[in-house]
Amino acid sequence: MTRVTAPKKCVSVALVGNPNTGKSTLFSALVGVYQRVGNYPGVTVEKRTGRFEFQNQTFEVIDLPGLYSLSPRSRDELVAVNVLLGREPGVEPVDVIVCVVDASNLERNLYLVSQLLELGLPMVVALTMVDVAERQGIQIDVEELSRRLGVPVVPVQAHRGIGVGRVRQVLHGLIEKGIPPSPRSPLPREVQLEIERIFEDLESRGLLARIFEPASEDSRASHSHRSPAILRFWLERLLLDAGGFLRQNVLDGKHPDVLKLLVESQQRLEQAGFAVPEDETHFRYEWVRQLLEGVVKAPEQPRITLTDRLDAVLTHRVWGLMIFAAVMLLMFQAVFRLAEPFNRVIDFGVQSCAALVRSQLQPGAFRDLLVDGVISGVGAVLTFIPQIAILFIFIAILEDCGYVARAAVLMDRFMSRIGLSGKSFIPMLSSFACAVPGIMATRTIDNERDRLTTILVTPLLTCSARLPVYALLIAVFIPDYRYLGGVVGLQGLVLASLYVLGVATAVTVALLLKRTIFRGRSPTFVIELPSYKWPSPRTVILRVWERVVVFLRNAGTIIAAISVLVWAALYYPHDSASIDRNLLNRQAELRVLIETLPPESPQREAWEKELDQVGAEIAAAYQRNSILGRMGRAIEPIFRPLGWDWRIGTAVLASFPAREVVVATLGVMFNLGDISSDDVTSSQELHARLRSATREGSNEPVFNIPVALSLMVFYALCAQCAATLAVIRRETNSWRWPVFTFAYMTTLAYLGALVTYQLASRILTGGA
Known part of the structure; x- marks a missing residue:
């Protein structure tokens, strides 16, 4: 007889803590690679979850956004509070809490602990930064602290793996006991009596459960057995909600009777001399000071630590900026240069795969679909991975060692002039290599308005994908004039001007967005400067792996699909009926002739070259009559004021998913054969053919300096990158913002190209 065992219950663990306390490092140490990243339903707040097993018990860990208090003032803080209090849709009720506390700053961190204790849920305090506290001369009696708190306190150094196993063991012990601690509140009896009065009033009228139900029907059954302690804490948060943020999001104007009860209780408290919310802060910190008396011993004079000595240089107004510029230059060059060999390997692999498919399959639509659609699309996705990985290696190292916070402080003065904060600088800077990782890096920005503004302007900064277009057009059409003894060249000045154009436009758009759509006073930039420490290789690797997987799963699939389309x-x-029969006959004739010649014949090379040229003309004819080619000819009147003919317009349309494909598309559209972006600056034949290309039915050249300039300006300002739009969709959890980005950037690009062409034409023709 087979014994049937009951399925194991998955224990829900909420990982909570102040920012910069090592919470994410502990999360990675607990769950390893078994983690998932997404967004909470309906909001842009990131949801990180992971699982681990200990002694035949499965634990689901939720890494909540960092917060200083359970009095929410922003969307991410509200999500964290909703999860803890059992109101977040799609999230199971929390069984146990792990609160991460910085040992070098206990007084501030224990403010959050004082609130968590009121929930009556099993809790573990993970004491991080113990080594930092010791270097500062701070001694902590961990056992006495645990006794006074009434919960286990475990010292950990997650980046070294110290104490992580003990946290797992304590969590398992708490679940086995199954006895939640008694909730305790440091607030005066007057406040607790008012909360009890509201609780009994609402419960007698049957309103209590309905007010705090999760928003979705599917989540209500699992959250229906909320403890009285959690419900009382909900009422406490509503009663002491000074700014009205929580009342607006929880009550949402649907419970005027409840709001009336809260206002009356608040008035009674104020009449009794209790100021809301100032006195809550006073009572909680007084409780913390009494708790720590005799538990913590600190030197009378704070020690000068290595962090203090480093900050004297790294945050200096002069030396700090110089070092910061060097670090950013190193990161930028690394992302730009170190990715090249990896991209060459990827390109070689993609080309080899394409060649293999060509050799194994007969010519036709299916082969072309695999080679030019699927394999090319997958290759376009893979080429972003080295840049993303290298960028996030740098960001993860700088974050883990504590330098990112200093960089944000250094740049805050400049960024504040355009309505942003210092946290927006690094994502914008990294976008010069690629906007995809730059947008992903905006997750470090706390303020939602600043984060959205940064996301919407980063695609304007010149990324590496624009360089093939610039290199081709500048090399062909911009004269190589030299100035200042040959040190400064006109071609270099044009390239630099395109970078300046992107920066100036991004700054202008940021100013407009902050004064219109995202207007509102930006919050004061306050950031904690954590102590410096050696970054954990394990943490760095896990964070980079996480970001690469997220990109492949989300943006990568969209890029590949669009490439096929x-x-x-x-x-x-x-x-084939639309193709000149003479071309088809000549192609067949050349193939027969080539097959009859030995490989070493000198005539073979000339015929093969002619065959390539005929094949390019046939491919161009097919594209002229393709769906996209017909669209290009249909909208040619729109592009005519920019100086473009239908072939340039078609190449631009084809490059909307990925702007770097325009070089190859131009090669086909102008019968230039199969070319790549790697040799555009050295191919004299390509340059000559572009210069000699004429408009259909006339001898007028297709390209000239005004046309080249207008095309470069268009590419400088247009959102021609499916990866960027896909990542904006991913990061904002809405299609509204990628559509908005595409619309406003395309409009800017068209207007910019129009003005450039008209002005350049007038200048070069002497104003005629």
């Missing part, structure tokens, strides 16, 4: 639009209807 663009291929289809350029391929179909692929009607």
Whole structure:
């Protein structure tokens, strides 16, 4: 007879703590690679969860956004409070809490602990930064602290793996006991009596449960057995909600009777001499001071630590900025240069795979779909991975060692002039390499308005994908004039001007957004400067792996799908009847001739070159009659004021998913053969053919300096990157913002190209 065992219950663990206390490091140490990243339903707040098993028990760990208090003032803080209090849709009720506390700053961190104790949930205090506290001469009696708090206190150094196993063991012990601690509040009896009065009033009228139900029906059954302690704490938060943020989001104007009860209780408290919320802060910190008396011993004069000595240089107004510039230059160069060999390997692998498919399959739509659609699309996705990985290696190292907070402080003065804070600088800077990791890096920005503004302007900064377009057009159409003894060249000045154009436009758009859509007073920039420490290789690797997986799962799939759609639009209807029969006959004739010649024949090379040229003309004819080609000819009147003909317009349309494909598309559209972006600056034949290209039915050249300049300006300002738009969708949890970004950047690009072409044409023709 087979014994059937009951399924193991998954214990829900909430990981809570102040920012910069090592919470994310502990999360990674607890769950390892078994973690998932997403967004909470309906909001842009990131949801990080992971699992681990200990003694045949599964634990689901939720890494909540960092917060200083359970009095929420922002969306991410509200999500954290909702999860803890059992009101967040789609999240199971919390069984146990792990509160991460910085040992070097106990007084401030224990303010949050005083609130968590009122929930009556099993809790573990993970004491981090113990080594930092010891270097500062701070001694902590951990056992006495645990006794006074009434909960286990475990010293940990998660980046070294110290104490992590003990945390798992304590969590398992708390679940086995199954006895929640008695909730305790440091607030005066007058406040507790008012909360009890509201509690009994609402309970007698049957309103209590309905007010605090989760927003979704599916979540209500699992949250229906909330403890009285949690409900009382909900009422306490509503009663002491000074700014009205919590009342607005919980009551939402649907319970005027409850709001009336809260206002009356608040008035009675104020008449009794209790000021809301100032006195709560006073009573909680007084409780913390009494708790720590005799538990913590600190030197009378604070020791000068290595962190203090480093900050004297690294946050200096002059030396700090110089060092910061060097660090950013190193990061930028690393992202730009170190990715190149990896991209070459990826490109070689993609090309080898494509060649293998070509050799194994007969020519036709299916082969072209695999080669030009699927393999090309996957290759476009893979080329972003080295940049993303290298950038996040740097960011993870700088975050883990404590330098990112200093960089934000240094740049805050400049960024505040455009309505942003110092936290927006690093994502914007990294966007010069690639906007995808730059947008992903905006997660370090706490303020939602600043974060959205940064996301919406980072695509304007010139990324590496624009360089092939610039290199081609500058090399072909901008004269190589030299100035100042040859030190300064006109071509270099044009390239620099395009970078300046992106920066100036991004600053202007940021100012407009902060004064219109995201207007409102930006909060004072306050950031904690954590102590410096050696970064944990394990933490760095896990964070980089997490970001790469998120990109592949979300943006990567969209890029590959769009690449296939663009291929289809350029391929179909692929009607051979629309092709000049002479070209098709000549192609067949050349193939027969080449097969009859030995490989070493000198005539073979000339015929093969002619065959390539004929094949390029046939491909161009097919594309001219393709869906995308017809669209290009249909909208040619729109592009005509920019100086473009339908072929340039079609190449631009084809490059909307990824702007770097325009070089290859131009090669096909102008019968230039199969070219890549790697050799555009050295191919004299390519340059000559672009210069000699004429408009259909006339001898007028397609390209000239005004056309080249207008095309470069268009590419400098346009949102031609499916990866960028996909990541904006991912980071904002809405299609509204990628659509807005595409619309406003395309409008700017068109207007910029229009003005550039018209002005350049007038200047070069002497104003005629």
